[in-house]
Amino acid sequence: MKKIILSMTAVLMACAIEVHAKNNVEAPCLKFDPSAGEERVLTMPTGEQVRYTAYERLYFVTNVEDSAFQFMNVYVPQGSTQRSPILLRTYVGGYMASAAGQPQAGDASGRALQEGMVVAIPGSRGRNSTIIATKTDKKAGVKKGQKVYTGRAPSAILDLKAAIRYLRHFDNIMLGDAEKIITDGTSAGGAMSSLMGATGNHPDYEPLLRAMGAASERDDVLASVCYCPITDLDHADMAYEWLYNGTTNRQQGNEQVLAISNELKEQFPAYLESLNLRTPSGTQLTADNYLSYIKSELIRSAQLAKNAGADIPDSIGFTFSDEASFGAPPINGGMRQSPAGRVPIGGERLTPTMLHPGGKKRAGDYIVDLDMDKYLNYVVSTQPLKTAPAFDTKGVAAQTPSGENEEFGDRNGSSVNFTEFGSLKASTYLSDEVKHNVRLMNPMYYIDDKATSVAPHWYIRHGARDRDTAFPVPINLALKLQNAGKDVNFLLAWNRPHSGDYALDELFKWIKEIIKD
Numbered sequence: 001m002k003k004i005i006l007s008m009t010a011v012l013m014a015c016a017i018e019v020h021a022k023n024n025v026e027a028p029c030l031k032f033d034p035s036a037g038e039e040r041v042l043t044m045p046t047g048e049q050v051r052y053t054a055y056e057r058l059y060f061v062t063n064v065e066d067s068a069f070q071f072m073n074v075y076v077p078q079g080s081t082q083r084s085p086i087l088l089r090t091y092v093g094g095y096m097a098s099a100a101g102q103p104q105a106g107d108a109s110g111r112a113l114q115e116g117m118v119v120a121i122p123g124s125r126g127r128n129s130t131i132i133a134t135k136t137d138k139k140a141g142v143k144k145g146q147k148v149y150t151g152r153a154p155s156a157i158l159d160l161k162a163a164i165r166y167l168r169h170f171d172n173i174m175l176g177d178a179e180k181i182i183t184d185g186t187s188a189g190g191a192m193s194s195l196m197g198a199t200g201n202h203p204d205y206e207p208l209l210r211a212m213g214a215a216s217e218r219d220d221v222l223a224s225v226c227y228c229p230i231t232d233l234d235h236a237d238m239a240y241e242w243l244y245n246g247t248t249n250r251q252q253g254n255e256q257v258l259a260i261s262n263e264l265k266e267q268f269p270a271y272l273e274s275l276n277l278r279t280p281s282g283t284q285l286t287a288d289n290y291l292s293y294i295k296s297e298l299i300r301s302a303q304l305a306k307n308a309g310a311d312i313p314d315s316i317g318f319t320f321s322d323e324a325s326f327g328a329p330p331i332n333g334g335m336r337q338s339p340a341g342r343v344p345i346g347g348e349r350l351t352p353t354m355l356h357p358g359g360k361k362r363a364g365d366y367i368v369d370l371d372m373d374k375y376l377n378y379v380v381s382t383q384p385l386k387t388a389p390a391f392d393t394k395g396v397a398a399q400t401p402s403g404e405n406e407e408f409g410d411r412n413g414s415s416v417n418f419t420e421f422g423s424l425k426a427s428t429y430l431s432d433e434v435k436h437n438v439r440l441m442n443p444m445y446y447i448d449d450k451a452t453s454v455a456p457h458w459y460i461r462h463g464a465r466d467r468d469t470a471f472p473v474p475i476n477l478a479l480k481l482q483n484a485g486k487d488v489n490f491l492l493a494w495n496r497p498h499s500g501d502y503a504l505d506e507l508f509k510w511i512k513e514i515i516k517d
């Protein structure tokens with residue numbers, strides 16, 4: 001794509017929108033000065049030194065409400081061009097505010113710089129960000145001097161969208177190609193990344209972005225990388241109980257929690273049915289075959305890890321092929337050791353004499369089955385389950401509010417129920433405003449919406465022992481995207497807990513493939 005370099009005068013005068021222009025008051029402008037960068041060096045774990053130019057405190061809205069968070073840092077590595085892709089890394093965690101960060105040698109931001117990609121790290125408001133009101137706003141019920149929560153839903157996604165618009169606004173004068181933005185985040189940040197990918201240019205966000213003074217630009221992206229996205233919050237509770245209700249953690253835990261779990265798990269099949277999902281091989285998913293699909297995804301994950309040399313224990317539920325011909329080859333030759341002596345690699349079956357000492361069957365190369373009860377109990381043994389409901393907790397059986405209850409609260413710092421189930425149990429009112437915010441924070445509502453430009457490429461990972469949200473949440477997201485014709489690379493990453501930016505060689509190999517012209 002050919003770009004035109006604007007003159008410096010044009011740069012500094014490039015105003016986002018005019019809505020804040022009052023009579024004879026000049027409209028505030030978004031600013032970017034390509035000559036104002038600072039040269040820096042990042043030392044990678046390999047010792048390699050990556051040289052780059054840092055542009056910091058780039059405010060991406062003209063109507064800044066929270067000056068601690070509504071700006072972005074952009075890092076341009078030496079050798080990058082106007083055609084270089086841009087990695088937009090959000091560090092949102094726990095739905096909390098996230099300050100614009102600097103590239104880290106150990107995660108995807110540093111690696112992206114090393115790979116010659118421009119890196120954008122926007123700050124964003126979150127459920128805990130506050131300011132002191134400088135004037136009384138009767139309409140908003142806010143008095144001068146009062147603490148105001150700036151980041152309740154949907155503020156974070158609005159800030160991130162504004163950052164994307166800023167990158168487009170200055171695309172001509174900033175290195176990197178704003179048509180090649182790849183978003184990346186983990187957990188609540190993974191949810192934000194999925195929202196950036198799934199809600200591009202949707203009119204639902206437009207008036208809010210306009211009021212903030214975001215640039216009048218598109219905010220769709222090329223790709224979204226989502227590690228363990230804590231998303232689909234209005235259905236995450238039912239998915240959680242549907243999956244984990246049978247674990248000993250629930251069955252032998254608090255009786256009140258189990259009673260809630262029993263009710264919630266019953267709601268999942270109807271939701272699943274409403275999604276009308278098909279597996280990549282075309283099978284319609286129902287609550288009857290869904291557990292088998294999860295099982296096949298876990299077997300695929302463990303098999304990949306086994307092929308790469310990981311030791312997969314059968315104690316956590318796996319069954320292996322007992323074909324000796326499937327046995328792993330020896331390290332140093334064409335024979336392999338068995339209790340029966342050195343035997344040629346061939347098609348022979350395992351015999352009782354070929355059992356390991358202690359009578360344990362030798363594991364073949366192929367995983368053929370997984371006992372899901374055993375496996376789910378194993379997952380839960382690595383970290384106890386959340387309570388039930390896992391997300392919309394407030395006031396349900398007198399429980400305390402979760403972070404998500406705060407996320408949907410108001411500017412006075414309230415926390416609220418955000419699901420029908422939660423509000424029913426807690427005897428609270430689920431307002432239309434909260435319902436609308438829940439929608440704005442859920443990518444699942446936008447993927448099939450014709451008014452959205454959904455990112456064409458997706459990389460979604462959820463740890464195979466991550467219990468922060470249940471497997472159906474990332475699986476449903478991946479399948480919905482795939483069913484909508486998007487390119488989706490999905491994996492329940494073997495033995496990973498709740499975490500992100502891992503297996504970076506694999507991630508960047510994928511990124512290189514999708515940005516091929």
Ligand code: DHB
Binds near residue numbers: 468
């Ligand atoms: C995160 C983790 C959670 O378990 C949750 O409910 C919300 C957010 C996080 O790590 O961002």
